[in-house]
Amino acid sequence: MAIAEKQTTVVGTSVIRPDADEKVRGGRGFPVNVTLPGMLHAKILRSLRPHARIVRIDATRAKQLPGVKAVLLPEDVSQQPYTPVFFVPTLAASMVQDMVVMSDTVRYAGQPVAAVAATSAEIAEAALELIDVEYEDLPAVFDPEEAMAEGAPQLHESSPGNVAVHPVFEFGDLEQGFAGADHVFEGVYRTQRVHTCYLEPRVCVVDADPHGRITVHSSTQHIFGLREKLAFALGVPESRVRVVRPPYIGGGFGGKLDLGYIEPIAALLSMKTEKPVRIEQTRYEDFITTARHPITVHLKTGVSKDGRFTARYAKSVLDTGAHATHGAEVINVHGFFGFLLGYACENQTWEGYTVYTNNMVGGGYRGYGAPQGAFAVESQIDEICEQLGFDPIEFRLANAHHEGEPHPFNPGFTLSSYRLDDCLHQGSERMGWEERTPAGSDSGTKKRGIGLACHPLWVSGCMGFPDIYEHSGAIIKLNRDGTADLAVATIDMGSGQTTTLCQIAAEGLGLPFDAVRIVFAADTETVPFDAPSHASRVTYSAGNAVQAAAEVVKQRVLEVAATMLDLPVEELDTRDGMVVANGASEPALSVADVVTRAESPYVQVGPQGPAPTTIGEKGTIIGVSSQAPPSNPSPATAEFVEVEVDTETGEVEVLRVVFAHDIGKVVHPNAAEGQVEGGFQQGMGYALMEDLQFDQQTGACLTADFLDYKIPTAVEMPRSIESVFIESDEPTGPFGAKSLSEPCVIVPAPAIANAIYNAVGVRVRDLPITPEKILAGLDELGGATDNRASGS
């Protein structure tokens, strides 16, 4: 946890990822590969109606199909509601408990109403056709404003007006703030529903043995959260459920942060059949399982003539779909980190609405409400600066927080490292921001523009947030060959969590990187709790815990070495797998020697016969940590994007990106770049093309495959994405590191929107910014390009 006192040798280098070799050979460790003897396959029958009561459901014919072993209906399932969100306690007061495994009321098209376990997936699928369901259709509502209006169909008795939560936060005096403003800006900014598109589907194998123990394999971002929620849903003690940590999963991005339908359904079918049950979702099922919530943000902002915010107001309406789940938390993260806290302003009011509709349920997705806020705030700042002639960088800095100030959300913490200014200045220099020309000034039919957006306040984990788990732990054990086994519950979903933690362990132990291995046989019974891989927390929070465990182990190594060398512990250190004494030019011992000695018999037989060693030195060298992180430091980001707009078709090509990011010490530069580049793919898709669309009458998904749901391929990506890392030194972070990853997805959309404005003078305030919207905007402007021949 201390500031790095010396140069690091492993942290800060782009080591080869230990899981890469296995993955390029095919990747055995994905949960999708898990099979167990006697395993059955289950399929889920999903209602196509958006709002209906199940009057009658009859599975007699399905049960008779050869190969069918069990059927699950709503009547077989507990109706005790819970929140399925992993990172909060199941009955957390700040969340809404409105979820059940299988309900007799359908609230969205695609909701499970029955499930079948059979000897093959094909038989299970065929059996679904033999289940007869009689529905009583209920009126449906798909728009959140309509859902809040008088007379709208009510989805949950506990939430009149279909408002699941309605946080309101007021600071200062808003009226006075507006009265004191020289200019007031208002606008409505809308964002759409998009899917995480993890490539490995949601999949699980659940094995309920006859003794009541339930073992779970799942493509999940949180083994402990899965254990807690599944146990609750099944009505069994947590200790009966063992969730295995997969070696890695095929992507998560926040889309695997809650108890899905598949785990409890598979568990219940396994209990019925006394066989393991596997469920793998189809891509259609994944599309309708989780999404980033669409939020409409109404902004009203007062600005003084010298470029300071005098008043800021926002109203955010979030469409959570049929159940609140993540929507009850996303709204708060959105309100605080997507609007209120990023910039300093005394007079602010924000009100949020998480609204039920008969749409699909939203979930977690990288950024968790901040992208929706950043799109609104950073677009509007651009509009303010354009209209009033302010410099977009200086305006942001004039209203920003500063390093050393109390943290805006957790005043008990400090912004101990915070380099927004460096991000903006260095990024702008790298991009050539000063050469930017006024909006729409390019001649020709293809016009270029540069845009900027920043995300001034984010998180490294969830320390300090109400009702959110934030502690991590690690076990490190040394082997006689000088290697170290690191056991954590932390999930590696591709960002390189395993690599990062091994680096921190190696650095902390004084071992070479290759000597540290992640233990594959970890599960909820063998390792300490870790919060999910989410909220940009692993490097900082789990990293701190790993560093703490490494310190315990290193201390023990030095104690044993001290007895072997007859030197004081304080004069010894480890370096590159060796024990070195102060002032000595050569290492005295290897760490392997030390471990061997600790694990060897107390009495050893040598040339002179048997001789005792020291009792105190005997024993496995093993260290455990479990702790909350000491703070919640904020990364800072600024992104500069250059685009080219084809004014004849409205198509946008992103040419170049410069992303400046203060993440403290960069643990693995290549992996950090990978987060920036991958995050840009998601942010660019969000900005320009992704849109999960549904029929507004039936609720049916219109974009349920990759043919209709468009994400950027290698062809659409900019040819240049430059990462600039401002290496501040975070005193509370492992070797000075904070976390990264979510800001990479938060800033692209407003940066692109602002670049498009600079290119062609068209401001689009609802995502995605399709070519069609740009053409419409150009038409409104008069759309004349210099090339257009008159009189044609």
Added chain:
Amino acid sequence: MSLAPTDFCRPETDEELVGLLEQYDGGALILAGGTFVHGLDARGLLGDVTALIDIRSLGLDAVETGADGLRIGATATGAALAHDPAVCSEAWLGAVADALAFVPTQIRNAATVGGCVATACALFDLPVALLALDGSVAVQGRGGTRSLALQDFFTGMFQNALAHGEFVSEVRLPQPPARTASGFEKLETNANDLAIVNAAVRITLDDAGSCVDARVVIGGGVGATPVRGTSAEQVLAGAIPDETTLRRAGDAAAAEVDPQSDHRASAAYRSKVAGVLVRRAIERALARLA
């Protein structure tokens, strides 16, 4: 997914194939690469299929250049066609090369020209190029072979003029006069996408540089089948294809199409872009004659 065939056949002669088609009496699906079988199934168009018939053993995969033009065997893959020396170098075949460049590697390696044509999907690329080149299909059945112009072959979205027991054996592109070039343009959201709009143009110039013949075809979401841009052709006929003429041709095409609105794009947008793509396709073709 409703497709659940019980039989898979791989005939080795045309007679065998025709016999199988008659035997299954409408319940057979001919496939080669099979790259759109899933697409058809997802749209509920394959519920009655009981047999899959793979026709890649019939030796219909040749691509041949002759005095009368290009003959493309039905089971020639997109990749094979893209690598054909004539397609790579002849200006008149430019639209074919352009269209094939848009197809992702894995599809191009498996999808066949016959399958692409027989699917009769108005959102595909290659058929639009083939139409602009006055393509025709050779259709074989019990009664022998007949030839159909492509525009007569496409009768609707996923509908073609094959009678029961018939199959496409070849696509033919007639040799045009000298000083003919073609080009193809596509608007798509990402690089693995059906066209929002696409357009193919074939143009023949005389020694003075005026257009003596033009064919304009627009596809994508502009109709149940690709649309012939006759107004645009009329603008081009006899004119020097300068910037003004090209713009007028594009505008004529935009006014002529009556596209659909769907979750991908509105009709108004498709019309506007159709005009732009037609103009750009003409430019692409002309560049091949420069």
Added chain:
Amino acid sequence: MTHPIKIQVNGDGHELAVEPGETLLAVLRGKLGLVGPKRGCDGGGCGACTVHVDGKAVYSCMTYAAGLDGCLVTSVEGLGNGTLDPVQAAFVTAGAVQCGYCTSGMIMTAKQLLAEVSDPDEEQIRHALAGNLCRCTGYQKIVDAVKLAAAGA
């Protein structure tokens, strides 16, 4: 009614009885226990299932196994012969592997490109990979890996 086929997969001969509608992906994973080719979607949209049939990259999820009698199939598991193939090694070195789910498919598509074009430029690489989706990497380091493999060859 099952259909008999003889195929070579990664150098091993197999005689299999396959269902008419059975895909190559289902055969490779279900019958032959391979893990490289993966299901990421349900119809030729993501590329995670890409393998070579007779040296050409295809979507195994859309290829009917019954039509592959006499064919040679190669997945990532068939590359390298004990050590890593140069393309596999380049993916590791360049940092092109994050979650790894798209990796096998990307490698197979890249292999075909490099077999046909020994020194592809950036545009050729990106267009060759247009049928392979990745959600983690933004493709940048995948493109770098293909360039690295081309340079090393």
